[in-house]
Amino acid sequence: MPETIKWLGSEAPTEVRIEGYQEIKNVKDAPDVEYYVPGHRTCAGCGPALAYRLTALASGKNTIFAGPTGCMYVANTSYLCGPWAVPWIHTQITNGGAVISGIEASYKAMIRKKKYDGEFPNIICFAGDGGSADIGLQALSGCMYRGHDVLFICYDNESYANTGIQTSPMTPYGAHTTFTPPGPVVPEGKKTFPKDLLKMVAAGHPAVKYLATASIAYPVDLMNKVRKALAHKGPTFMHIHAPCPKGWAFESSKTLDIGKLAVDTGMWTLYEIVNGQVKVNYAPRRRKPVAEYVQAQGRFGHLTPEMTERLQAFVDSKLAELGLLVPIPAV
Amino acid sequence: MGKQVRVSGCKAVAEAVKAANVDVIASYPIRPYTGTMVELARMVAEGELDAEFVHAEGEHAQLSVVLGASAAGARVFTGSAGVGVTYAFEVYSPTSGEFHPVQCMIANRTLDPPGDFGSEHTEAMATRDQGWIMGWAASPQEAYDNTLIYYRLGEDPRVMLPQFPCQDGYFVSHISGPVELADPGQVKEFLPEFRPARALDPRRPVIMGPQCHADQGAAIELGRAEAMRNAREIIPQVYDEFARIFGRRYDPFLEEYKTDDAEVVFFGQGAHTVPARLAADRLRAQGLKVGVVQLRFMRPFPTDAVAERLARFKVVGIIENSNSFGSAFDAGPLTAEVHASLYYAENRPQILTFLAGLGGENIRLGAYGEMARAMHAAAQAGRVGDGAGHVGEGAGRVGGGKHVFWLGFEPLGDAGVEHVAASEDGDGGSDGEGGGW
Structure with a gap:
C-alpha cells in the first residue's frame, strides 16, 4: 500500500506541501478582514467562538459555512441574526456532513453545467463534538468516504454545552457533567475514556488525505491548517480543541491558558496526517503532569489522586502512539 | 407529440x-x-x-x-x-x-x-x-x-x-x-x-x-x-x-369517473382507483349507479372541491389505505379530512370508510362489488344526521352508526348490505369473492 498511516515513532516529520497553500507566517501576517464578526451572544471566553473567528479569517470571502445544531448555532443565530459575513446554513445536529455533501455536489454540477460562473467555494462544516463524534458521526463518515471537496471541522468543547453541559463521547474521563454527576455510587463522574475522532476518520476513510488537530491557543497553527485543508482537493478533517469556561468551570479570562495547558500536559496534541504520514507540530520539551490540568478546572474537582493517575495513564498511552512520551520532570 | x-x-x-x-x-x-x-x-x-x-x-x-x-x-x-x-x-x-x-x-x-x-x-x-x-x-x-x-x-x-x-x-x-x-x-x-x-x-x-x-x-x-x-x-x-x-388534461384536484348520474362513489387516491373504475363499469351493468372520484392532492388538501363536489352524491365510500390508530372514527387521515371538509357543506353525503389494501394486500375486484353494495344499501337507508342511516351493530361509535369497516374482517352487512343485496341479486356478497359477476 503506497499510503499507509504510520503513527510517528522515531521517524522524521514529513514536510507538508500542498499546492496553492498560502502560509501565514505569524499573527501580524494574518489577514485582517473578518468574516465572523461581533453580534453574537456566546459566553465570555468562549473557545468555539474563537475557533470560528480564526477559521473564517483563514478561509476568507469565498466560503460557505454549514452549522449543525450546537453552541455555534444557538448562541450565534439567536433572534434571527448571525455573525457571518459569508453564507451560512443551519443543519440538524445529525446531518452536517450530508448537507455539505449536497452543497458540494451542487457546485460541481452547476459549474459543469454553466449555471454558476463564480469560483468553486470553500465549503466548511463547523460542527460541535456531538455533531461530529456522536449523533453526527454517520453523516461525517459518509461525507469523508465519498470524497467530497469539503472541510469538516469538529470544534471540541468536550460536552453538549448549550443544553447545559452533558457528556459527549469527547468528554474526558473523570469530568463532571450534568449527565455524569459524581456521587457515592459513581465517584469519578464520567467513567469512560473519549473516542479518538481524528484516528477514526484517518483510519477508515481512504479518500481523506489531510487531517489535523489544532487548538485555539495556537492561532497561527490553526489558521494555517485551515488553509492547508482548503487548498487540498478532496475531503479534509480538522479537530479543534476549544475550551469552554462554563462547561469546564474555569475563569473566562483563562481560555487560552487552559488550551496551552492541555497541550503542555498531553491532554491535547497538535499534529497533522498528510497522505498517511503523521507530523507532530508541537512537542513540549518538559511535559507537565495531567494533575496540573485537572486542578485548574472545576469539572475535575472531585477527582481522587487514583483517578487522576488513571487519566495520566490514558494520556501516556496516547502520547506513546505519537512518539511524544517524554518524561515528566520531577516537581 | x-x-x-x-x-x-x-x-x-x-x-x-x-x-x-x-x-x-x-x-x-x-x-x-x-x-x-x-x-x-x-x-x-x-x-x-x-x-x-x-x-x-x-x-x-x-x-x-x-x-x-x-x-x-x-x-x-x-x-x-x-x-x-x-x-x-x-x-x-x-x-x-x-x-x-x-x-x-x-x-x-x-x-x-x-x-x-x-x-x-x-x-x-x-x-x-x-x-x-x-x-x-x-x-x-x-x-x-x-x-x-x-x-x-x-x-x-x-x-x-x-x-x-x-x-x-x-x-x-x-x-x-x-x-x-x-x-x-x-x-x-x-x-x-x-x-x-x-x-x-x-x-x-x-x-x-x-x-x-x-x-x-x-x-x-x-x-x-x-x-x-x-x-x-x-x-x-x-x-x-x-x-x-x-395535451393531457387532468382535473387538478378530483378526477371523476362516471359520476354524472352516480348515487354512490368510491373515493380514494392512487392505484386502487384503477380497479375501482373497472368495478364501476361492471356494477353499472347490474344497475348500480357507481362512480369513482380520485383525489390528486393530499397536500394541499382541496377542501372546497371536496365539499362542493362530494355533496352531490348520496354515499361516498372512502378507500382508506393508511392507518391512523385512535384517530377520528378509528380510521385513517383520509377519512378525517373528508369528514372535516364536509362539515360546513349544506348537503352532506353519508360517508363509509373501508380500511382496505392494508399491508399491501390486493383489493380484489369482488370486494369492490361488496363495498358498492354496502354503499347502495346505506343510500337507500338514509343519510347521516337523519338517524335512520345508522344501521347495524355500531352502537357507541362516534356518529352513532357503524360506518368504518375493515375489509375482509367485518361483515359489510352492518351498512345494510345484506337485505338489499339479497333482494337484488340473491348474493350476500360479503364473504369474499362474491359480487355477482
Whole structure:
C-alpha cells in the first residue's frame, strides 16, 4: 500500500506541501478582514467562538459555512441574526456532513453545467463534538468516504454545552457533567475514556488525505491548517480543541491558558496526517503532569489522586502512539 | 407529440427526472422505489443525464444531501419508501421551513410491522403535516407527469415548497403502462430553469435557518402556511399550462369517473382507483349507479372541491389505505379530512370508510362489488344526521352508526348490505369473492 498511516515513532516529520497553500507566517501576517464578526451572544471566553473567528479569517470571502445544531448555532443565530459575513446554513445536529455533501455536489454540477460562473467555494462544516463524534458521526463518515471537496471541522468543547453541559463521547474521563454527576455510587463522574475522532476518520476513510488537530491557543497553527485543508482537493478533517469556561468551570479570562495547558500536559496534541504520514507540530520539551490540568478546572474537582493517575495513564498511552512520551520532570 | 414507451412507474419517474435536467440526485436503496435510482444511475453513467449522483448513507442523509444542494441552487431529486420515509423524518420540516423545493418520490410500502413489500399509504401519510406538497399517481403516465408538474409547482416563487409525488408500490411502481415522453421543447416551456431568489452563494451572502425565539416563530410558520395556500391557488393554472403544452388534461384536484348520474362513489387516491373504475363499469351493468372520484392532492388538501363536489352524491365510500390508530372514527387521515371538509357543506353525503389494501394486500375486484353494495344499501337507508342511516351493530361509535369497516374482517352487512343485496341479486356478497359477476 503506497499510503499507509504510520503513527510517528522515531521517524522524521514529513514536510507538508500542498499546492496553492498560502502560509501565514505569524499573527501580524494574518489577514485582517473578518468574516465572523461581533453580534453574537456566546459566553465570555468562549473557545468555539474563537475557533470560528480564526477559521473564517483563514478561509476568507469565498466560503460557505454549514452549522449543525450546537453552541455555534444557538448562541450565534439567536433572534434571527448571525455573525457571518459569508453564507451560512443551519443543519440538524445529525446531518452536517450530508448537507455539505449536497452543497458540494451542487457546485460541481452547476459549474459543469454553466449555471454558476463564480469560483468553486470553500465549503466548511463547523460542527460541535456531538455533531461530529456522536449523533453526527454517520453523516461525517459518509461525507469523508465519498470524497467530497469539503472541510469538516469538529470544534471540541468536550460536552453538549448549550443544553447545559452533558457528556459527549469527547468528554474526558473523570469530568463532571450534568449527565455524569459524581456521587457515592459513581465517584469519578464520567467513567469512560473519549473516542479518538481524528484516528477514526484517518483510519477508515481512504479518500481523506489531510487531517489535523489544532487548538485555539495556537492561532497561527490553526489558521494555517485551515488553509492547508482548503487548498487540498478532496475531503479534509480538522479537530479543534476549544475550551469552554462554563462547561469546564474555569475563569473566562483563562481560555487560552487552559488550551496551552492541555497541550503542555498531553491532554491535547497538535499534529497533522498528510497522505498517511503523521507530523507532530508541537512537542513540549518538559511535559507537565495531567494533575496540573485537572486542578485548574472545576469539572475535575472531585477527582481522587487514583483517578487522576488513571487519566495520566490514558494520556501516556496516547502520547506513546505519537512518539511524544517524554518524561515528566520531577516537581 | 413525444415518444411513446411502455414502462413501469419507477422508470417513468426516472425519465421525467432526466427530462427535468436535474442537477443533484441522492440515492439509497429500498424496495420498491429502487428501480428509479437504478435507472438514474444508468443514465448518469452513460451520459444521458448530467447530474451529480451521490450515494447517501441512508434516507436521512439522502434528504440532507438534497437539502444542501437545493440551498446552493441546484434542482434535486431523491426518493424512498416504507421505513426509509420515516427514517428521514427529521429533515422534512427544515426542508419546507427554509423553502427548499426538493423533490422526493415515494413508492409506497408498508411500515414494520408487517414489513412486507406491499403498498400501503401510511408511511407517506405520516409526513403529511411537514409542509410538503403530496399526492398520488395512479399510473406510470401520471407518475411521469406528476414529477414535472410538482417541480413546476414547488419551484414557483410563490410556493417554494418540497414535494412528495407518491405512487403505490408495485401496483404502479412495478407494472408497465403506456407513457408518452415529453419533447425537450415542451419541458423547456413548461419547466423553466430553477433560479432561486436566494442561494448559498459567497457573492451574495445569506443566512439560512437561524434560530429564532418564540415570539418570532409564528410569523415563520405563517409564511409556510401561506406558501401551501398559494400552491392550492396555483394548481389549476399549472394544470391548464400542462394541458396546453402536453395535451393531457387532468382535473387538478378530483378526477371523476362516471359520476354524472352516480348515487354512490368510491373515493380514494392512487392505484386502487384503477380497479375501482373497472368495478364501476361492471356494477353499472347490474344497475348500480357507481362512480369513482380520485383525489390528486393530499397536500394541499382541496377542501372546497371536496365539499362542493362530494355533496352531490348520496354515499361516498372512502378507500382508506393508511392507518391512523385512535384517530377520528378509528380510521385513517383520509377519512378525517373528508369528514372535516364536509362539515360546513349544506348537503352532506353519508360517508363509509373501508380500511382496505392494508399491508399491501390486493383489493380484489369482488370486494369492490361488496363495498358498492354496502354503499347502495346505506343510500337507500338514509343519510347521516337523519338517524335512520345508522344501521347495524355500531352502537357507541362516534356518529352513532357503524360506518368504518375493515375489509375482509367485518361483515359489510352492518351498512345494510345484506337485505338489499339479497333482494337484488340473491348474493350476500360479503364473504369474499362474491359480487355477482
